[in-house]
Amino acid sequence: MRDAIELPLDLPEIEARVSNGGLFRRSVLPSGVRLLTEEVVGAASSSIGLWVPVGSRDEQPHEYGSTHFLEHLLFKGTPSRTAFEVSAAFERVGGEVNAQTAKEHTLYHAKVRDADLPMAVEVLSDMITSSVIDAAEFEIERGVIIEELAMADDDPNDVVWERFYETLLGTHPLARPIGGTPASIRAADRDAVWSSYRQHYRPEELVVTIAGAVNHDEVRAQLERNLTAGGWDLDVPSAPVARRETALQHGSAAPTGPLSAIDRPLEQLALVIGGQGITQLDPRREAFGLMHRIFGGGMSSRLFQEIREKRGLAYSVYSFGGSHSDLGVTGMYAGCAPDNVLETVRVLRQEAEKLVQDGVTATELADAKSASAGGSALAIEDADTRMSRLGRAEIHTGRFYDLEAALSRVEAVTLDEVQSVAADMFSGELVASAVGKLSSEARTELERR
Template sequence: MTVVDLPLLATTAASALDAGGRGTGSGQGGVVGGFTHVVHDGDGGAVVTRTVLPCGTRVLTESMPGLLSATVGFWVGVGSRDEQPGHLGSTHFLEHLLFKGTTKRNALQIAEAFDAVGGESNAITAKEHTCYYARVLSEQLPMAVDVLMDMVADAVLDPEELERERGVILEELAMDQDDPTDVAFEHFTEHVFRGNPLSRPIGGTPEEILAVPRARVWEHFREFYRPEGLVVTAAGGLEHAEVVDMVVRSMADAGWDAYAPATPRERRTRGSLDATTPQPDWGRHVLHRPVEQSNVVVGRPGLVAGDDRRYHMTVLNAALGGGMSSRLFQEIREKRGLAYNTFSFGGSYSDAGYFGMYAGCTPAKTDEVLRLMVEELDKLAQDGIGEVELAKVVGQLAGGTVLALEDTGSRMSRLGSAELTTGEFYDLEETMGRVRAVTPEQVQALAQELAEGPTVVQIVAAEQN
């Protein structure tokens, strides 16, 4: 089993090597002044290797023998929570605008580069990071790295494209508002994280998108899109040294210097944030929309990222609402026929987290379904989980984890999360070992904590006559 620290500086690299990583010395992959270490060698022959370039950019790869494709992601540790007054909406704006042209490529050329080889490219904005990614045949990986680096390092944010994309983003936000489930979750998050930057919607509001000028979006881009804040992760049929070489060469082509000394941007931690502790807006909140179903979310604050009890939460969620045999699904759908979809969920960030349960039901059944969700959590808190149910849940999690890691995109994302969030890499055996080590008492104790005290209830209900 392997847990490896991912140090930011060469002077602290020994901690990673002592924890199980294998150093390969500085200068590997043509990088002088940086350092490289093998993070993990296992999981069916897959090898995880990491290089920190002199400029602070971190490159992590997972070589998966026998695959003919690869997924690569360019991660920037900036999300919607990092926007300052005047910049609100800029993070999501940039996710769109980076596909709209650089000094070397226009928007059509960026799109054609991937379409011409049957590849896929996209991006995602989150509360604490942004990722631009592509999946291509392994032989096309140099092209994917070059295009993504060009976008991240040399985007022009053309004024005409910006105004055109402003309309596209407004349409995207309008589409989201037409999805009552999205609306319910967004407002639930707003109420749980009230007073903290995490409460802001990831995509921004229509008012923010309409108001933010190009100058502010450009300032946001120049502040956060820098070599020392970039993390590149890739998984699939690849060689680490070749990927590092691709990154270094594409940096030079885009105007960045891989050899200019810089310290990698520090990871976000609870202690490093100057943010207000969330003050949840407890109670029942109802929004009326022209819908046929009520979308009901109930929950409260949960665990922060890196909490030692995160594996307890994983097991709890699987037992309570993680599949067709889960307690919520069996009680609300199978036994009573009150909902088509019901589940539990959790989310963790650097300084706050949430836990909740969801169901969609006919308006007349709203109160009954809400009561049943709360009762199922209470039962788990009062009676705990038996050994047979725990074994079933562990088997479910083991199978789901292995199946997820059959996908290069999942492995690429695992590397990005390890580098940006925890600073630790857990191999499959270690991850499942920690899941299997969870006891019934630990699950019950966490359930008791989550069931205690007030809750936030968000309902998107049918319009009243």
């Protein structure tokens, strides 16, 4: 089995050939900035990401939503660029630029042709180091974010996922909505957001990942030059920030109850049933992924065949798993007409019980491994995927798996390992969230432990 590339924080340089002849390099600068690149043979474009390992879970009570707020504000200008000039720099060359706030990190990313990579490094570095967080822009963006939250609240699928996390994890920081609430955004203070920016956007926190047409040494020089121009003193020695603890943080994550239901006059009810899953470093993650591929990962999966194809109960049905540093989530989703909810819930539970009791077949496992290999090979054709894999490896796990190493781990999974992880995921008490019209009979079934 091919081993992962370990990424210790105290090792300044790592270089390795990876699958398909690509070159992986990682440098830890004396200032603590980390640069990871994957040079892809024959690529004509590059995807770049600037990561800060701070997400919504890190906010204090008076800061809820501030991480997402700050992500918006970094596009609003620096001393050398207006908000228009930030966007226009990418659009005039046909590039893409965006950002995302997650529960455990924030990412600013772009995709450009190879000739425009120096521009992307320059503009993103300027945003990271030198955003002014203008008071007038702050108030304008407050309104924009409130509209964004309103749009999400109108989408039952967005709402049902937020309620699921809250119901399952209770007071744990991962239960909070990433974007905050209208009330927390209205209460947000510019000085508090500015303070968070100055606290977390520092050399020892920054991770830069680039995949595609990239020369590591050239981009390192560009990065150092642009971060210095933005006012960061890269001559001050500093170790990178430690990765997150993997033991359960902030106490236990206790459910608030068996069901969170929001009644809305909709033609379809959005439903999630699930429980706690596995962490990012859990050695069972390959078995976990294969289990979900078999159980609810596509049109040939058990849930899709049983609920949609055989019974016509739902259009959308699948199983899911999500992992964080100290806990994870897992479960099942279905969107169905109110009259079909009761039967859908019963079938979902029956299929979960069958998975736990009988496991999966050798044919199902072989097909899942083949599908995983094909899907992974197709995914890494995209430089965005490669860039993201680099960042998640550096920030969250501390080890990088190229395609060959990842697939060798998948191939080693046994039937017993899949059944074991299924039993751990679906044998315990599950919680549910629902948005739509829920009958009293369906409510009683969902509240049953």
